[in-house]
Amino acid sequence: MTIETSELITDIGELTTQADGEPRRPDRAVLMQGGRIRWIGSAANAPAADTRVSVGGRAVLPGWVDSHTHLLFAGDRSAEFEARMQGQPYAAGxxxxxxxxxxxxxEAELESNLRRLGAEALAQGTTFLETKTGYGLDVDSEARTARIGARHADVVSFLGAHVVPDGIDVRDYLDLVTGPMLTAVRPWVSFIDVFCENGAFDVEQSREVLLAGRTAxxxxxxxxxQLGHGGGIALAVELGAASVDHCNVVSPADLAALAASGTVATVLPACDLSTRQPLAPARRLLDAGVTVAIATNCNPGxxxxxxxxxxxxxxVLQMELTVEEAVWAATRGGAQALQRDTGPDAVGSLVVGGRADLQVLDAPSVAHLAYRPGVPLTIAVWQHGQRMPRPSGLPGTTR
Ligand SMILES: N=CN[C@@H](CCC(=O)O)C(=O)O
Ligand SMILES: [Zn+2]
Incomplete structure (x- = not known):
């Protein structure tokens, strides 16, 4: 539902728009109507509006664009996590x-889990979300998760080629992924994804999967x-993929290829910490001229x-990005990784005529996002120009 009445957010202490070349600016106001931004300027010159919301000098920025999650799952892998924290290495198995x-x-359980995690993300400022299939790995289960994903996520990627499930030979599985499974998920997905890594799919197998997706x-x-020089970066660049994600192990040739390409390198800092992998070399990628996005990779493993x-x-704290680089990578960078950073439905930036997806921090500046680590700073979120209610709290809580 879009709001047809106009709403002015004013007394913005610091506005980050992510419009090309636009710096953070103080004393701003933003007018929204019909789900879109209608005006941005100095708070002193703000036009009249049906409603006004003063944010009292706080920072406002675009909602996060989380371009890599796996939210279509059931179950818990905290025991595997604890084993890792005792020294077990991460393996795709x-x-x-x-x-x-x-x-x-x-279906109800899967949908409720997706809604729960989607609401959790939204409350923390994520206004545009990609999610993947990849925990079904048979035709019906992949189609089921793709269908549920399309009901609640903004973008769904088909990850039938996550690993080869038990009980089927790799050749037969590839035929399934590139044939009936792809056909079954096709109505609900806009990308195809593949786990190109030792223990999952090699480069030739990954190429076959990606080319089938492109044909569809x-x-x-x-x-x-992620875990080694699996050839995924080179393949992504060769095929003109929108993004290659993880990028922990990057050779000089990978770096040069990425820098000369339009493929976004998406780094996943929480995953690196949770798997005790060396952090992806985001600083080196940026210094080489690569476009970098940041995403959560939210998944149970x-x-x-x-x-x-x-x-x-x-x-910022561990990968040596500046605050502005990191905020860009988590907004416009994510949008670019999803090929949604230009055009009328662009996300990840605040521009007149564009989508009114924004968040307010309980802080005067985006610097506080890293300056106050671990403190949830997002206190209000507008999505399509509509203010999102705060989550109601624990199950059974009444107000
Ligand atoms: N690396 C491949 N897939 C997921 C992990 C999924 C899992 O372990 O369940 C990832 O992006 O990290
Ligand atoms: Zn992933």
Whole structure:
């Protein structure tokens, strides 16, 4: 539902628009109507509006664009996490445990989990969300999760090529993914994704999956170079993928190829911490001229967080990004990774005529996102120009 009456957000202490070349500015106001931004300017010159909301000198910025999550799952892998914290390495095999739980779950359970995590993300400022299939891994289960995903996420990616499930040979599984499974999910997905890594799919297998997706009219994304030099970055660049995600292990050749391409490198700081991997070299990527996005990779195995703020803070504190670089990567960078940063439905920036997706921080500046790590700073969110209610709290809580 869009709001037809006009609403002015005023007394903005610091406005980050992410419009090309626009710096953070003090004393701003933003007028919204019909789900879109109608005017941005000095608070002193603000036009009349049906309603006015003073944010009392706080910082306002675009809502986060979380371009990489896996929210279509059931079950819990906290035991695997605890084992990792006792020194066990991460291996792709844990995915099969979630596959078993996801197949056994009802549609209502899967949908309720997705809604719960989506609401958690929204309350923390995420106004645009990608999610993936990849825990069904048979035709009906992948189609079911794709369908549920399309009801609640903004973008759904098909990740049938996550791992080869038990009980099927890899050749037969590839035929399924690139044939009946792709056909079954096609109405609900806009990208195809593949886990190109030792223990998952090699480069040739990944290429076959991506090319089948392209033939079906899907955009391409790749999980690449997370655990080793699996060739995912080179393949993503070769095929003109929208993004290659993880990028922990980056060779000089990968760096040069990425820098010369239009492929976004998406780093996943919470995943790196939760798997005790060396952090992705985001600083090196940026210095080489690569476009970098930041996402949560929220999933039950390697990164069970919906907090983009945590990822931004980690990118600043541990990956050596500046605050502005990290905030850009988590807004416009994410939009670019999803090929949604231009045109009338662009997200990740605040521009006149564009979508009114924004968040207010309980802080005077975006610097506080990293300066106050661990403190949830988002206190209000507008999505499509509509103010989002705060979550109601624990199940059973009444107000
Ligand atoms: N790396 C591949 N897939 C997920 C992990 C999924 C899992 O372990 O359940 C990821 O992006 O980290
Ligand atoms: Zn992932």
């Amino acid at each position: 844990g995915i099969r445990q979630t596959v078993e739980a996801t197949r056994a779950a009802t 009219g899907l955009g391409l994304r790749v999980h690449g170079n 390697t990164s069970y967080t919906t907090s983009m703020q945590f990822c931004v803070a980690t990118a």
